[in-house]
Amino acid sequence: MTYDVIVIGLGGMGSAAAYRLAQRGKRVLGLEKFTPVHAHGSSHGGSRITRQAYFEDPAYVPLLLRAHEMWDQIERDSGEHVFHRVGGVIVGDPASGAITGSRASVEQFGLKHELLDASQIRERFPGMRPAADEIALYEPGAGFVVPETAVRAHLALAQQAGADLHFEEPVTSWGEGRVTTTRATYEAEHVVVCPGPWAPELVGDLGIPFEIERQVQFYFTPDDDFRDHPIYIWDRADGTNFYGFPEHDGAVKVAFHSGGQICTPETIDRTVHAHEVEAMAAATRPPMPGLAGTFQRAATCMYTNTADRHFVIAREHDVTVACGFSGHGFKFVPVVGEILADLVIDGATRHPIGLFDPARLRGSA
Template sequence: MPSSYDVIVIGLGGMGSAAVCHLARRGQRVLGLEQFGPAHSLGASHGGSRIYRQSYAEGPQYVPLLLRARELWDQLGRDAGESVFTRTGFLTVGKEGGPMVDGCLRSADEWGLEHELLDAVETRRRFPTFTPGSDEVAFYESQGGVARPEATVTAHLTVAERSGAELRFHTPALHWTADEGGGVRVTTPNGVVTAGRLVVAPGAWAPKLLPGLAVPLRVERRVMYWFAPEGGTAAFDVARHPVYIWEESAGSEVYGFPALDGPGGGVKVGFHSVGDRADPDRLDREIHDVEAEALRTFLRPRIPALAGPLVRGAACTYTLTPDAHFVVSLHPEHPQVTVACGFSGHGFKFVPVIGEILADLAVEGTTRHPIALFDARRR
């Protein structure tokens, strides 16, 4: 089958924009398709900030990918001429022996990452906005920081176009097929486009565009909140306040950031582990008072100054796998198709390196990066 392009990329959010950028840099004739506009707010790659951390509680297997992602974030900022990453330090607060603190320690020890373990008194002294209980500890790493999702997506798209990629926005992929002899066809409202290979990075639309994967996918709604802290945002300044995750013994996790949006912009915080099943085409984007109050209830004894008036909120989606590991691999039935989905609410910090991996798989069929954990054939 003749090919109009070397590679088509479906979805130009975090992962897809990175993939199209890496492919174009390698001289591939690449077409990117996106159903919405560039750097939109209708999926999972918006909200102004995402946590980057290296001592990964989810498993030490992730650490090499995180180290490479940081290198690529720095490179992207240079290439695009815009800052997409801010180093702030990262703090995990929880019970000693809890899964987050122990997981961070395990990854830090295995990879020789610089870190500190602080008791409650030292945590309150170093980070006075936090008030951990006497039975809680904090893991701190200085290399943590903030990745800017909209800026990252925009930068990847800018570099991709500069490198020769063709990008089509407001052009959904309605259907794709893989030819038995090689090559792919993608149907859009404007007709069919063809290529030798395909990358599918559809975010919350993965269950619709990638049916039949062995790994089941569940889409859930999450809400990001910006509260106006008591006394203003000075105590939450980026030079003083790290990004953080606070693990409560009942299993709730709250994540948060310093004040990134100026004195009137509030301070962003949210529940990581609280959400309901959702359809991305009919997502409830209203921010309900009862939701905001549940988060204030969590914050009052822990970050008291932050439990103030709601400045704004925004809904987004998580696409979850049962084991919370990603799906990044060749398609089980079609070797000319690469899939990237199921990032389970912790994928954005990997965006630059996932883009590199997707380009590897699409061009070479393999990658030097450790991705066995992400096989689409696992059950």
């Protein structure tokens, strides 16, 4: 069967791409090796931070401005509640990278924010116990999106727009406009590959080294009340940096952002061990003593890291690729879908994506 575009991978990025391409009149086939909205990759866990105070690089901010507009549009069109605007704080030493980078981004783009000293943090957010020399950047427009809801909404909208979505149909090979799965062979004018942690397997020909990192998301019943709390990122002097969320669906979620085991989707240890739970609880006790009250559960996910932790988004001939989101990509899902549709249909996009050119990473292995 022949299509205009085949999208390989229907997680966050792939589901958004399938929707935007179908919405713009393309005959789209989406292929996913698992069931819809699965928990085997990186688009699960109940919550993902979204913010515009972006210490990683101010170049991301225009994309985030557009993404926030698009989350609202997805909610209107799907009827799903995806984006929870609860505010957000980034806490750390005034000279820390998280604080200085966040300040640079909000000042460059005139984003609404407040700077809070330690006493103001404790007064505003009683569950937090910063050191005397720590400050916070508060962003009222920050919050979290629910990844499962976002993927489900994009898949439903893609199907409503005419996309043909196949699940539990792994791709076995692809190239030169032909994609073969365990069921059939399909042809298309263009292929979009959104492989998540399967990037080394599916887009190895890019010549880019990817590192797959196991991460754990922990869920606790808190001792304090975190129901009206903002999302938070704590850049701690001892290096035990963590981030987390207000109470949602009966639990608070908290996690480390780095230091996970290197793995593959086939070798990842899906068991969360007692010493990992204790390490997470121990890291939160000094700055947020009422957070990790009673352990409920934990879940693993995977980061697909590039060497510089920036994304890979590019069109090369009749193939467009989006991968290497390095643990901070989900907040960009709707705008990445729009970018991929632009690249397929127009060969270019108005969005700034120069930072994501894969040429920067080739030969860095």
